[in-house]
Amino acid sequence: MEYDTNYHQVCSTRTVQSDKKGFFNEFYVDVKDACGDKWLQNYFGKLKSNAARILSIFSDREVCDPVLGVLEHVQPVYKQKDVLLSSQRRAQADKFYLMSCSSEIPDERKELLQQALGHANLAVMRAPGPQVDTAIDNGLSLAMAYRTRATILITMGEGEAALSDLKLATNFGLETKESVDYYCKMAKAYAVMGEKARAEISLKIAEKLAGADSALIAACRKEVAAAQHAKPERAQHKEAVVPALTHGENPALSGAANVVKLVDTKEKGRFVVANEGIKTGDVVLCENPVAACLLPSFFGTNCHHCFKRLRTPVACLHCSGIAFCSAQCMGEACESYHRFECQFMDLFIGSGMSILCFIALRVFTQASSLDDGLTTANLLFEHLCSHQDERQADDHLQRSLMAGFLMRVLQKAQYFGRRKTEGVNPTAVELQVATALLGLLQVLQYNAHEIYHTMVTDEHCFEGCRVIYLGAGLYGTGSYFNHECCPSVAGYYVGKKLVLAATKPHRPNETVAVNYGPIFTKMNLKERQRSLRGRYAFSCNCMTCQENWPLLQKIDKQVRFWCTSANCVNLLRFPKDLAKDVRCPRCRKNISLKESVVRLIKVEEQYREAAEAMQAQKTNEAIDLFKEAIDAFFQIAALPHKDTLIAQQSLLKCLADTGSTFKK
Numbered sequence: 265m266e267y268d269t270n271y272h273q274v275c276s277t278r279t280v281q282s283d284k285k286g287f288f289n290e291f292y293v294d295v296k297d298a299c300g301d302k303w304l305q306n307y308f309g310k311l312k313s314n315a316a317r318i319l320s321i322f323s324d325r326e327v328c329d330p331v332l333g334v335l336e337h338v339q340p341v342y343k344q345k346d347v348l349l350s351s352q353r354r355a356q357a358d359k360f361y362l363m364s365c366s367s368e369i370p371d372e373r374k375e376l377l378q379q380a381l382g383h384a385n386l387a388v389m390r391a392p393g394p395q396v397d398t399a400i401d402n403g404l405s406l407a408m409a410y411r412t413r414a415t416i417l418i419t420m421g422e423g424e425a426a427l428s429d430l431k432l433a434t435n436f437g438l439e440t441k442e443s444v445d446y447y448c449k450m451a452k453a454y455a456v457m458g459e460k461a462r463a464e465i466s467l468k469i470a471e472k473l474a475g476a477d478s479a480l481i482a483a484c485r486k487e488v489a490a491a492q493h494a495k496p497e498r499a500q501h502k503e504a505v506v507p508a509l510t511h512g513e514n515p516a517l518s519g520a521a522n523v524v525k526l527v528d529t530k531e532k533g534r535f536v537v538a539n540e541g542i543k544t545g546d547v548v549l550c551e552n553p554v555a556a557c558l559l560p561s562f563f564g565t566n567c568h569h570c571f572k573r574l575r576t577p578v579a580c581l582h583c584s585g586i587a588f589c590s591a592q593c594m595g596e597a598c599e600s601y602h603r604f605e606c607q608f609m610d611l612f613i614g615s616g617m618s619i620l621c622f623i624a625l626r627v628f629t630q631a632s633s634l635d636d637g638l639t640t641a642n643l644l645f646e647h648l649c650s651h652q653d654e655r656q657a658d659d660h661l662q663r664s665l666m667a668g669f670l671m672r673v674l675q676k677a678q679y680f681g682r683r684k685t686e687g688v689n690p691t692a693v694e695l696q697v698a699t700a701l702l703g704l705l706q707v708l709q710y711n712a713h714e715i716y717h718t719m720v721t722d723e724h725c726f727e728g729c730r731v732i733y734l735g736a737g738l739y740g741t742g743s744y745f746n747h748e749c750c751p752s753v754a755g756y757y758v759g760k761k762l763v764l765a766a767t768k769p770h771r772p773n774e775t776v777a778v779n780y781g782p783i784f785t786k787m788n789l790k791e792r793q794r795s796l797r798g799r800y801a802f803s804c805n806c807m808t809c810q811e812n813w814p815l816l817q818k819i820d821k822q823v824r825f826w827c828t829s830a831n832c833v834n835l836l837r838f839p840k841d842l843a844k845d846v847r848c849p850r851c852r853k854n855i856s857l858k859e860s861v862v863r864l865i866k867v868e869e870q871y872r873e874a875a876e877a878m879q880a881q882k883t884n885e886a887i888d889l890f891k892e893a894i895d896a897f898f899q900i901a902a903l904p905h906k907d908t909l910i911a912q913q914s915l916l917k918c919l920a921d922t923g924s925t926f927k928k
């Protein structure tokens with residue numbers, strides 16, 4: 265396979281900047297024009313280390329002027345709060361809520377409540393923190409927005425979410441100690457959750473505070489009594505299950521199961537193989553990311569921290585550009601990485617930088633200290649593949665400039681503490697951070713994983729379900745899995761946790777392979793080789809490529825069977841005449857494949873039963889049937905076999921259904 269340098273360069277560029285949009289591309293082209301091709305190829309392209317490259321862009325006269333000139337202008341750009349808009353949205357929410365209360369038509373009522381919730385969500389998102397802007401709502405817009413939303417949520421039967429909003433309203437300044445209204449709302453929220461005892465306690469407090477106003481309490485009591493222990497109207501996601509690693513965690517490979525180990529060869533680098541026999545469905549990896557980031561197109565719909573689909577967003581106190589699913593996620597993010605990223609979110613988006621650049625930055629912003637960030641980044645660079653030999657001068661320049669830009673944002677975000685000067689010129693430690701960022705950008709190109717959840721419909725968890733790519737992450741052990749065009753494990757996510765489960769049985773020392781995208785069922789050999797060479801800098805030599813398996817729709821029924829004589833490992837073509845024995849060319853024995861054919865018919869019957877279980881949405885039953893049948897298939901025959909490939913794809917869908925899913 266010849267090496268298409270142009271295609272490789274295009275693929276490489278995309279891992280730094282998503283597309284041609286954004287100012288970063290302009291910055292790069294300007295610097296490239298300024299330094300000239302001769303300098304780039306003969307000097308910069310020949311530098312031997314990332315430290316030398318970073319030092320060069322900040323100090324060599326051929327480049328440093330345009331670099332410093334642009335980086336000097338890095339300023340916070342983010343979606344700010346808007347107190348007026350927040351209070352207007354709250355008024356709209358109140359209006360729709362009142363309209364819903366007076367509607368007698370259930371569907372109309374539902375629709376009005378939904379609209380009220382939409383406005384209340386916006387009121388929450390745009391309200392500034394407490395006492396930031398006292399001209400409107402006495403500086404309590406945020407607390408009032410949460411309180412309004414709590415009222416709507418109670419009526420929608422979402423008691424837990426309502427309680428959480430009531431707590432946030434209190435945290436953000438709403439005086440509650442003496443508030444009858446607050447305890448009445450608490451009582452109603454508990455009532456819709458079915459927590460009668462707690463509802464009664466809240467009512468008692470309200471009663472005490474109300475004093476002579478017994479009509480108010482009587483009305484509330486009536487509402488509490490009438491409150492249905494209603495299930496939320498739309499459960500957004502059932503709880504995803506974190507599966508147990510098969511035979512426990514491997515002490516040498518964090519997040520991996522004991523059934524796998526790491527090996528190293530000259531041709532394929534380090535990769536994961538079976539340590540012992542692995543069965544279909546065994547969980548070989550369940551790992552949290554070192555760092556993971558949400559794609560900007562999901563900032564409005566998914567939690568910035570845990571990636572859950574948002575129903576009632578909790579806002580950052582300073583920006584309106586991102587949202588969280590809970591106060592806990594908000595607290596965790598805002599106390600660590602988001603405090604440095606908050607004011608630059610729109611600058612990042614406007615730059616056109618790729619999701620991998622966000623992850624590189626996150627390694628630092630989420631670290632407990634600068635030293636910790638440096639240690640993690642340097643270890644990742646040391647341990648993961650980055651294909652330094654494949655890189656061209658342009659690629660080094662582009663990544664060095666991105667690393668410089670990210671370091672500059674850290675400077676402006678006071679990551680290195682208060683600076684004495686507004687100038688860009690980096691200190692020694694800032695140069696170290698930029699160097700480590702450059703290393704991360706190189707490593708991420710070849711090791712990051714796309715993170716996806718499954719979107720299901722209201723009607724069915726499989727029919728019409730779709731995989732939605734939400735972001736990307738870097739996984740320490742997950743990075744050691746090599747590619748094969750017909751993978752032997754399938755991946756899905758529980759939140760940001762990467763789970764890899766076997767989709768076929770493995771013998772000891774057999775490669776446990778993932779698929780990097782080019783899969784043989786959909787892409788022919790030439791397309792796969794081009795894509796893998798361009799995107800991952802290797803030529804694939806897996807069995808699928810060696811035997812040039814056909815696309816899924818072209819696979820015929822003629823499966824290959826294993827020779828049935830003891831200790832012979834040979835594949836035999838489907839017999840022309842089942843009544844006759846066939847001669848195995850390897851062990852030279854005459855054998856009958858009749859029994860294998862009978863077993864294959866049984867396997868296919870089990871695949872059908874499993875498909876029926878899927879149709880009936882009995883996910884766990886389908887998983888068990890697929891596991892057993894696929895194991896049985898591999899005892900008698902080998903891929904490619906259309907029904908088994910479809911069964912493996914279906915098994916993945918079932919496993920993914922036990923992971924993170926959400927409704928449209």
Ligand SMILES: C[S@@+](CC[C@H](N)C(=O)[O-])C[C@H]1O[C@@H](n2cnc3c(N)ncnc32)[C@H](O)[C@@H]1O
Binds near residue numbers: 533
């Ligand atoms: C995510 S890393 C996998 C771990 C890698 N082998 C290592 O030693 O760090 C991806 C890189 O592994 C190598 N790789 C993955 N699958 C391969 C395969 N089937 N044959 C040869 N090299 C492969 C390629 O160099 C690719 O860019």
